[in-house]
Structures are given as C-alpha cells and as structure tokens.
Amino acid sequence: MVSATIQGLASGIIVALAIMVGLSSGTEAKVVVLSGIVVVAFVEGFSDAFSEYLSQRTDHTVKTRKVWKEASIVFATKAAIILQFILPFLFLSKIEEATQFAIFWGLFILSIVSGHIARQQVNRRIVRTMVLYVGAAIIIITITYFIGDFVAYIFFLLGI
Amino acid sequence: MAKASEADTKKSDEKKADKEKIGKKKTDKKKTVKGKLGKLIIGVVACIGIVEMIILLLTLQLSTGKVDSYITTTLWQAIFIIPLHLPTFLTSGMWSITAALTIGAFIGGLIVKKIKKGILVGIISFGLLLLLQFAVGFLFDFNALIAWYSLISSLGSNVILDFLVSIGILITAGAIGGALTRE
Numbered sequence: 001m002v003s004a005t006i007q008g009l010a011s012g013i014i015v016a017l018a019i020m021v022g023l024s025s026g027t028e029a030k031v032v033v034l035s036g037i038v039v040v041a042f043v044e045g046f047s048d049a050f051s052e053y054l055s056q057r058t059d060h061t062v063k064t065r066k067v068w069k070e071a072s073i074v075f076a077t078k079a080a081i082i083l084q085f086i087l088p089f090l091f092l093s094k095i096e097e098a099t100q101f102a103i104f105w106g107l108f109i110l111s112i113v114s115g116h117i118a119r120q121q122v123n124r125r126i127v128r129t130m131v132l133y134v135g136a137a138i139i140i141i142t143i144t145y146f147i148g149d150f151v152a153y154i155f156f157l158l159g160i
Numbered sequence: 161m162a163k164a165s166e167a168d169t170k171k172s173d174e175k176k177a178d179k180e181k182i183g184k185k186k187t188d189k190k191k192t193v194k195g196k197l198g199k200l201i202i203g204v205v206a207c208i209g210i211v212e213m214i215i216l217l218l219t220l221q222l223s224t225g226k227v228d229s230y231i232t233t234t235l236w237q238a239i240f241i242i243p244l245h246l247p248t249f250l251t252s253g254m255w256s257i258t259a260a261l262t263i264g265a266f267i268g269g270l271i272v273k274k275i276k277k278g279i280l281v282g283i284i285s286f287g288l289l290l291l292l293q294f295a296v297g298f299l300f301d302f303n304a305l306i307a308w309y310s311l312i313s314s315l316g317s318n319v320i321l322d323f324l325v326s327i328g329i330l331i332t333a334g335a336i337g338g339a340l341t342r343e
Binding site: 088092093094097100101104108111112115116119126127130 | 253255256258259262263266270336340341
C-alpha cells in the first residue's frame with residue numbers, strides 16, 4: 001500500500017502543478033487557482049482511494065474494516081500533499097510569486113518522492129530517476145502554461 | 161647451509177609481504193579518509209555555490225553587467241546576509257531564498273551520500289556563510305554590516321529566529337539528500 005501511495009503521490013503532484021500553472025496563466029485569478037487545487041486534491045485523493053479499495057476488495061482474506069481504513073489513509077495522504085500548495089497563495093500577495101514558489105516546492109517534493117521510488121528498485125539510479133521525474137514535470141508544466149495562455153487568448157479574441 | 165639460507169630467504173620474503181600489506185592498509189586508510197573528507201568538502205562547496213548563484217540570479221536578479229556596476233561591499237554582504245535571514249526577507253516576498261537554501265543543501269546532501277554528513281554539510285555551510293558575512297564586514301566596511309543588521313531589526317525581526325530557521329532548512333534538506341543517496 002505504501003509504495004502504491006508514493007507512486008500515486010508523484011502523479012498527483014505533477015497534476016496539481018500543471019493545473020495550477022494552467023489556471024494562473026489563463027485566468028490570473030487567485031480564487032480560480034485555489035479552487036482548482038482543492039478540486040484536484042479531492043479528485044486525485046478519491047480516485048486513488050477508490051482504486052486501492054477495489055484492489056483490496058479482490059482479496060477476500062482482507063477484512064472490510066481494514067480495506068476502508070487503508071483507502072481512507074490513501075485519500076487523506078494524497079489530499080494533504082496536494083492541498084499544501086494552497087499555502088503559498090495564502091501567504092504571498094502576488095499570484096506570480098505564489099505560483100513560482102509552489103512550482104519550486106512541488107518539484108522539490110517530487111524529487112524526494114522519485115528518489116524514494118528509485119531506492120526501492122533493483123537498479124538504483126537515484127539521481128537519474130530524480131532528474132527524469134523533475135524533467136518530465138517541467139515539460140508538462142511548460143506545456144500547460146502555454147495551453148492556459150492560448151485558451152485565455154482564444155477567449156479574448158471571441159470577446160468572452 | 162643451503163636449507164638455512166632457503167629458510168632465511170623465505171623469512172625475509174614473508175617479512176617483505178607483511179610490510180607491503182601494512183603499507184597497503186595505511187594507503188587504503190589514507191585514501192578512504194581523503195575520499196570521505198573530499199566528498200564533504202565538495203558537498204559544502206556545491207551547497208554554498210548553488211545558494212549564492214540562486215541568490216544572485218533569482219533573488220537579486222543581477223546580470224553580469226549589473227554585478228560589475230554594483231557597490232561591491234554591499235553586494236558581497238548582501239549575498240552572505242540574505243540567506244541567513246530567511247523569515248525577514250520572506251515577508252517582503254523574496255521566496256527564492258527558501259529555494260536557494262533548500263536546493264543547495266539538498267544537492268550537497270546528495271553528493272555526500274550519508275544522512276549525518278548531509279547534516280554536517282548544512283551546519284558547515286551555515287557557519288561559512290556567517291563567517292564570510294562578518295569577514296566582509298571586518299575587512300571592507302563594518303558600518304555597512306551594522307546598517308544591514310539595523311535594517312533587519314527595524315523590520316521587526318528576531319536575528320536568532322532567522323538563524324534558527326535558516327540552519328534548520330539547511331540541515332533538513334542536507335539530511336534528506338543524504339538519506340536518498342545513502343548506500
């Protein structure tokens with residue numbers, strides 16, 4: 001359960017960062033970004049918890065109470081990790097500064113998570129795995145930044 | 161006679177082999193100590209180098225041209241004082257100081273490959289930054305150093321708290337880096 005949770009965390013962080021960057025570049029509104037982060041936290045937490053619940057339920061030897069407990073832990077952990085990205089937007093006044101700090105913090109957490117994943121593998125290339133994960137996250141964030149900008153531009157052209 | 165000389169030759173050969181073994185052990189030990197110290201020094205240098213690069217390029221947003229024209233003593237003091245007063249400057253929106261300390265100590269920890277050494281990288285880096293800050297003050301312009309601390313106090317900050325937060329971040333990030341690459 002722990003390794004599945006950790007691998008889920010990596011994807012959750014990338015999704016949260018991408019949503020945050022896309023929304024902040026497209027709307028430049030703090031409220032929109034904050035609500036996006038909360039929604040992603042709930043959705044990611046719920047989907048991982050539901051997957052964990054279904055996979056545990058296939059094993060009939062596991063008690064129902066334990067299944068619910070583990071699913072709840074997965075939901076709480078994932079939601080907490082993603083919800084922490086709200087904090088920069090609460091403490092920093094400018095949305096650009098808050099987004100930049102959240103990106104740095106997210107990439108740092110991602111490098112720790114990916115390093116931990118690499119340590120569990122037989123062929124332990126820790127730094128290489130960290131660079132790969134962080135590099136992939138940066139590429140995804142860059143693409144979503146331009147997507148957000150493009151959508152805002154289209155809406156501007158349409159006069160919406 | 162021949163047997164005696166054979167035995168002598170054998171003994172001297174054994175003595176030579178023993179001496180070589182001892183010599184090899186000493187060389188191996190020296191290499192290990194050098195290797196350990198070398199990694200620690202590289203970790204500290206990497207930590208401070210990365211911290212200062214991020215402070216110069218991101219926090220102070222200086223290009224090469226601007227660095228040339230900046231008042232030298234103030235710049236040198238700024239790059240050593242700013243990382244050690246994170247909470248003070250964070251309230252002014254300078255979040256990149258957190259990034260500088262975290263990334264610098266994290267990479268230093270990755271290099272040393274041990275949790276304890278990662279912590280040591282954090283502590284030594286903090287000590288060096290503090291020393292360099294006072295060294296620049298004493299060697300070039302002590303009044304400017306006092307002015308910096310007056311500015312920090314006027315912002316309502318606690319110098320001890322600033323130091324504790326900065327060293328805490330350096331130690332934590334160094335330990336995490338060391339924990340990830342430990343063998």
